Amino acid sequence: SRVPRALSGIQPTAGSFHLGNYLGAVRQYVALQDTHDAFYMVVDLHAITVPQDPVELRANTRTAAAQLLAAGLDPDRCTLFIQSHVPEHAQLAWVMNCITGFGEASRMTQFKDKSAKQGADRATVGLFTYPILQVADILLYQADAVPVGEDQRQHIELTRDLAERFNGRFGQTFTAPVPYIVKEVAKIYDLQDPGAKMSKSAANPKGLVNLLDDPKVSAKKFRSAVTDTDTVIRYDEKDKPGVSNLLRIHSALTGTGIPELERQYEGKGYGALKTDLAEIFVEWVTPFHDRTREYLDDPETLDSVLAKGAEKARSVAAETLAAAYDRIGF
Ligand code: ADP
Ligand code: NA
Numbered sequence: 001s002r003v004p005r006a007l008s009g010i011q012p013t014a015g016s017f018h019l020g021n022y023l024g025a026v027r028q029y030v031a032l033q034d035t036h037d038a039f040y041m042v043v044d045l046h047a048i049t050v051p052q053d054p055v056e057l058r059a060n061t062r063t064a065a066a067q068l069l070a071a072g073l074d075p076d077r078c079t080l081f082i083q084s085h086v087p088e089h090a091q092l093a094w095v096m097n098c099i100t101g102f103g104e105a106s107r108m109t110q111f112k113d114k115s116a117k118q119g120a121d122r123a124t125v126g127l128f129t130y131p132i133l134q135v136a137d138i139l140l141y142q143a144d145a146v147p148v149g150e151d152q153r154q155h156i157e158l159t160r161d162l163a164e165r166f167n168g169r170f171g172q173t174f175t176a177p178v179p180y181i182v183k184e185v186a187k188i189y190d191l192q193d194p195g196a197k198m199s200k201s202a203a204n205p206k207g208l209v210n211l212l213d214d215p216k217v218s219a220k221k222f223r224s225a226v227t228d229t230d231t232v233i234r235y236d237e238k239d240k241p242g243v244s245n246l247l248r249i250h251s252a253l254t255g256t257g258i259p260e261l262e263r264q265y266e267g268k269g270y271g272a273l274k275t276d277l278a279e280i281f282v283e284w285v286t287p288f289h290d291r292t293r294e295y296l297d298d299p300e301t302l303d304s305v306l307a308k309g310a311e312k313a314r315s316v317a318a319e320t321l322a323a324a325y326d327r328i329g330f
Helices: 019-032 054-071 088-097 102-106 109-118 125-139 150-170 215-223 241-254 258-264 270-296 299-328
Strands: 005-010 037-042 078-082 145-147 178-180 193-197
Touching: 005 019, 005 125, 019 037, 019 054, 019 145, 019 241, 037 054, 037 299, 054 078, 054 270, 054 299, 078 299, 088 125, 088 150, 088 299, 102 125, 109 125, 109 150, 125 150, 145 150, 150 178, 150 299, 193 241, 215 270, 241 258, 241 270, 270 299
Parallel strands: 005 037, 005 145, 037 078, 145 178
Antiparallel strands: none
């Protein structure tokens, strides 16, 4: 049996990944390189579902790729590419659009959230149908596992449904994937709004920690994180979402278990936890900045990594698309 495949994608939209992207998704990309035949892409086709400036989009796409490398993706152990370099994504998406129910697509909560933010009249058909492009992204690589945050679970369910529907109608063609979600980091909260997902597209993301921001700015956000009026440092998702979020971030960055952290902070106040976490974050993010900068300052290496990645991705994607086209009657 072949090595299991992993596939995931990340948007270039904001220019910088945020801490939720990193802990919820990118860290798992890095880990799965060693156990899976892993494909990771910067999803620039998804970025144009909302208005984009061409110059910024091009720059942000490169910055996203540089951050993935800085985070630890190794082009010798995984395939890293830009989605628009592989035309099969748009081609298979059309096929998938044609086997998806309109009502089924309308039930995608991410579309509802995102279109509400755009304003109903401004949301594009591309935004409506982006989960189906995501289905094509995954099925093209016959992915077994899709490392994502909790917000993407419904899209992986849709991917399974459409894979099984296509296979049922036209014969076995696609692998139905499972989501790879690490519970502890699947939903990192905004530091100023515990309970709400940290997101670059939140209405007022005051507690958004961007990895490429000045580390001093981020440290300040940790020190002023919203907690509660109690003083005890205890993991309690329901009654202490702010403190629990800080403990989960601390644990993820240091590798210390949460029960052990509760012991370490016994008798100490929230201030100690926030100050420590600010320092831990700055220590982690500073070399990440440097590595990202190095990749951006060496455009030839970056281009060559992405060209090789696209070539490898295309060979897999083209084979899957040809099989799907054949089954359909093209
Ligand atoms: P965003 O949700 O900020 O628009 P993307 O859609 O590009 O970012 O998401 C990239 C990956 O990061 C996805 O796998 C998504 O599930 C994950 N992710 C995004 N926000 C969070 C969060 N707050 N906590 C955990 N994972 C997250
Ligand atoms: Na690998």
